[in-house]
Amino acid sequence: MYTRALTQEDMMVMNGYPVELINAYNTLSIGNTVDITANLTLPATQGTDGVTVTWKSSDTLVVENDGTIHQLDRFRAAATLTATLTYVVGTDTSTVVKMFDVVVYPKNTPLEIIATWNFLDENIKRDSLTTVVDETSGYIATCMGGADIVPIGTDEVFNVVSIGSESGQYVDLGQDIGQAIYGLTDYTVSLFFRKDTTDGSAASWYSEYGKHLYAFSNTNDMEAQKVGGMYFEPRRARHVCTPDNYGSEGTANVGVGEKVTPQGSWHSVVYSQTSGVGILYFDGIQVATAAMPNPGVALKKNVTGRTGTNFNYLGRPTYKNDSYLKNALLYGFELYSVGLTADDLEDVLGIQAKIASLDLAYENTNYDVKAYMALMGLLVKAEAAVAVGYEPGLAALNAAIATGEADAAAKTATLEKNAELQATIDAYNAAAAPWIELGKVLLTFDDEIALAYPGLDDFKAAIATAQAAYDDFSASQATIDALNAARTAYMQTQPASGDNPIDYTWAIANASFEENVGGGTLDPNSYRDGKEAGNGSYTLPKGWTVYLNHAGWCNSVYIKDAPSEGKMAYETWAATINEFDVYQTVNLKPGYYVLSGQMRTNAGGPYTQHVYCSTADGKTFSSNPLVDTLVITGDGWNGLGNWQTMYAVINTAGGDARLGFKSGAGGFMQFDNLRLAYYGADAPDTTSFTTKLANPSFEEGTQATKYAGFDTTSVVNLNKGNFFAPIGWIPYAKLDTAKQGWANVVGIENATNMADGTKGFEMWSDAIQTYKLSQSINAPATGLYRLTAAVRCDESAPSKTDTIWHYDARLFAKVANFAQLESKKFGEGDTSFVRATPWDTKEAWQTLTLDFKAGVGEKITLGIVSSSFMQIDNFTLTCFGVPADSYIETGLDRPAKPASAYRIYTNDGVINIAGLTNERVSVYDIAGRQINVLNPSQISVKQGLYFVKINNEVTKVLVK
Known part of the structure; x- marks a missing residue:
């Protein structure tokens, strides 16, 4: 144990690094790395002891590996240069890395104020969606999902974004502002907000994840895609800038903690960062501070080739399963490229005066803002219902819409009137629902009709009856049920057997x-x-x-x-x-x-x-x-x-x-992929499905036209050779065109020496790089398959030193998305005939075999591939069914309550264990470190993955 934090030099000494390497590490510098305007000089050696240095940039669009910089027009850009120092003594090689964060200054002087949205009348455009331009840079924001801009106040009027009670309402700030986010080092984010507390959602303000007041991210699904985001989360009252997701959030935030973010009237949140230190302010008062990474580095750590965050919002989380902001008003979003001081909050932002003015404006608003916004959302729903085109009830719905539009224009909306409109919409949608669903069902039968099973006439008659009900708007759930029953009856008329199972x-x-x-x-x-x-x-x-x-x-x-x-x-x-x-x-x-x-x-x-x-x-x-x-x-x-x-x-x-x-x-x-293969009255057994292959023994010959049927990515010399695809197969040829050689990709015929029948196929050239022959089928049954083919060749394969790879023809099969499987190579078998005279006898054929699994209906792409000459014949495909030791008969049991004597659950950063008496409880984090447990029933931890051990019972617990 040490009484101080160990330095990098301490760690290198403890790990036995050579002193020469330690000295080079300590003295390595590239000079100023902030607001760079000229290319950097990156040393290839350090010191006089022979230490070499190689460089790698985290973003070559900003700084290349050789130190060349690329300046943006308006924004700073950041990257991390990693130096790898290497020192060699005899056969021993030691390396250590040193990293430098580099900020490249733009070509033009950057604006201190990047964006300001006060939602001014002259910047608002109302169309199918409301858009508003910011006053500084011309970024265009769009109100989404029913969010809109409304006025509040009488003497002093403010335009504010109103986010209603329906989930999915937010403001999309567009992608262009993302480039500015990638350029942030010192910066300030400011927003005024009012979270309503009269709608019953006050508790969820503190209990639900998400509800981000602002968010800038590389993805809309940060839980699954750990690629970084910056946001303010009300639940834990913190500004976050994480390079991945909540996995690093605990050490990449400036916040106060649970149940602190204010609500119930107008408030201000400001986050300001200077020289890697962030400060969070509520209503102009500092509430938290901590060291923080800058977005220009953190948000680019786990992505490449991007110039900015693509997902930039007010009111929407970038974790797809988290909650949207609801029942809130937003005003005055501003983004600065400098860190404002506490004094600036009043001098520049005028926070206290603005809060007082916004509160007064809200109190003096002469219409019901909540009812108005609810009405606007209802009108969007109503228009969507009208677009469906269901005629019964349409006149009543249009009349209700006209009344609602009049109330919206006059701002005379009330909760009672909204309830009437909602009831009209609900009634219309309920009546239209079976008709809509039937329309979808009627579009799904083309493939099944093409199967032409024995019950087709009855099925067509049922479809016609359902279509008539759709056309005259008389469809009901009974119509859909009858049609689905007819479909089932039709599909069940297909005959099945062991030789011809069906999907x-x-x-x-x-x-x-x-x-x-x-x-x-x-x-x-x-x-x-x-x-x-x-x-x-x-x-x-x-x-x-x-x-x-x-x-x-x-x-x-x-x-x-x-x-x-x-x-x-x-x-x-x-x-x-x-x-x-x-x-x-x-x-x-x-x-x-x-x-x-x-x-x-x-x-x-x-x-x-x-x-x-x-x-x-x-x-x-x-x-x-x-x-x-x-x-x-x-x-x-x-x-x-x-x-x-x-x-x-x-x-x-x-x-x-x-x-x-x-x-x-x-x-x-x-x-x-739950699948069913039906065998009729026959138990699944070994069955040949060679007839499911097209032209398996090549007896049907080849295409009549040169190159017809070839893989279009083939690389061949079009003037040198014969290229005729076998019917039903897709040949691929990659030849060394620089050799200007000859090629034969053709059918062959001989009455006495084919493996089966009188025809086969050959793929030869003196410039072979790759030959492949393939076709695709849908698996006709479920189980273990065996693919075989006969292959032979002479010694004219391209020269290789490896005997096996000299003759490397092998079968392959690729099932769905799974990795391609390959058989043993021709050269691993009997190659004694390749140098014989003659080499092309009936006895020279060697059978290649490949086993693989597939489920009925799965796509199988199969064939043969080689980098040497090959003649091919007699493909076979056999299914051996399901091995008897892979399935059992068993009962279906179901306990009604947990089998464990203990119940483990989490909330608010606490692991709770119910049912304990005198058991021994241990908790370990994902790295295996034991957590100190004071009260085994309630264990306070940081977010992350933990293992809880109660006596000998271990449970994995995720704390968000």
Whole structure:
């Protein structure tokens, strides 16, 4: 233990760095680094002891690695130069890095006042949205989601932004101001605000995250994309400038703490920063100060190639799951490129006088501002309803809109009148809802009609009946239900067998979570931390029912990280997991099915995550749980390589079945792509699907036109060779065009020496770099596949020293978004025939084999690739079904309450543990450091991830 903070030199000495390197580190300098106007001279060596220096810039658009600077026209720009010092003694190499923050001065003298929005009449333009230009730089702000600019006062009138009670109202300051944000070193942000306390939302001002008064960010989703933002958060009364997200927020803020941000009348918040020290003021009075990074460096730390923040707002958070500001008025947003002093707050901003004037103006306003803003929001909703085009009730709605517009113009809106307009809108929307939904459903049948199953005539008749109801506005929910029933009946007329299974995934709603919308159902037996509204972030996926049994914070949300060809998947996580079950009901025909789904986790075992199906005849079929030896729990856990495909083989007498994803205690899971393959009366078994391949043995020959069907990215010499694609295949050729060689990419024919039949295909050149032959199919069944092909060649492959790579033809298969798999290379097999005379005998063919997994309907791109000459014949594709040891029958159990004797939950920076008696409680942070526990029932911590150990039971807890 030391009585002082250790310096970098202390650390280097303790770690045994050579004195020569330490001396070079201490003396390395590049001179002045603030407001640079000339290129920097960056030394390549330091001192006389042979220490070398290399340089790397965090942003070469500002400072290049050689010290060349690039000045902006109006704004400062910042970057970090990292010097790597290296010292070599014999075979020992030592390195250390030293960093310099550099601020480049603009070509023109920067303005001290960057932006001022007082929302003056002459700068306001009202169209479909209200826009307003700032008085200094001409930046254009736009009122979004129903927010608008309204006047308050009689003698002295102020135009203020009014943000109403509907979520999603805010001011978009545009992208242009983001360049100024990237140039901030010393700066000031100022805003006047009035947060209403008469609407019942006063408590949420202090309890909900978000509600950012101002925000400047590199993303709208800082929770998922840790790339930096700057904002003021009312809940904890702090100005934040973080290079990632809340992970670094605890050491990158100047704030007062919980339940301090004023509300109930007009107030001022000012943040001023000079030379890396920030000061926060409320109503002109200093309330907090701390050392802070400057935005020019912090906000660019985790992004490259950007010139400014793209997401710049008043009233909107840049964490997508946080709350918008509501029921508030905003005035006088100003941004300075200097740090204003306490004296400046009155001399420049006139804070106290302005607050008094704004309060007086609000009190003297002769109309109901809240009712007026609510009316403006209702009129936006009403116009959106009219745009739908549903004719019944339209006249009444238009009359109500006309009355509302008159009240808006005269500012005579009242809460009672607004309620009448709201009722008219609600009635119209309720009547129109089945008609709108039917219109969407009617647009979804083209692909299914093209299948031409036996029940097509009846299905078309049902569609015609539904279309007639849509056309005459008589649609109802019964119309939609009848049409969906007809669709199900039609799809179930497709014959299925073991030789011809069908993709039954059509029956699963939102099967791969690509709809990315809520509307799902919460299982009524759920236990969400003992709270009626739950404790967490919940977006219940459309089409699914979600059972949640957890303590502490929970995420039940979509994620943008899918293993399928889409983008979305779903996850269920909680601080303490007792059980999760995400399921839906599907009508099954009698027979055999294979259910599959993809799952992953980063939690430790034992693993309970699985897919299952409970059938109408009382049986439950389940996959095995995740295979523990395949689970990645550390770095890379959220990569494609951590997904496992789960299988369950089902045999049912038909009827409604419940199927889904499930996990038990501790079972954090991410999941996607629930699929059903239907085999009719046949149990899934080994089946050849070679007929699903186009021209597998090349007996159909080649295209008649040269280059037709080739991959358009091929690199070939168009005047040298024959290029004829096999029918059904896509050839790719990359040749060394500098060699001006010859190439044959053509069909071959011989009655006696083909692997199968009389035709094959060859890809030859004396300038080969890459040859590839491929085609894509949708997997006809679910299970383990084997792809084979016959290959042979002579010794004319391009010269290589490696025997295996000399003959490197190999099969490949790529399923959906997963990594491409490849077989062993031709050179790893019997190559004795390549130098024989003749080399092209029937015996010279070598069979290459590749095994891979795929689920019914998944896209498979398969074929062969080589950098050497090859002749190819006789592709085969076989499905071996699902291995018997990958699925089980199991019961469906469900505890109604948490299995743990303890309940762990968090609030306001405290980990609370209920149910303790005399247990030993230990808490560790993410780095493994033990936290001092004074009261085991209530443990105060900073935000972050913690591990709570009660006796031998360990629980992961996230504190936001």
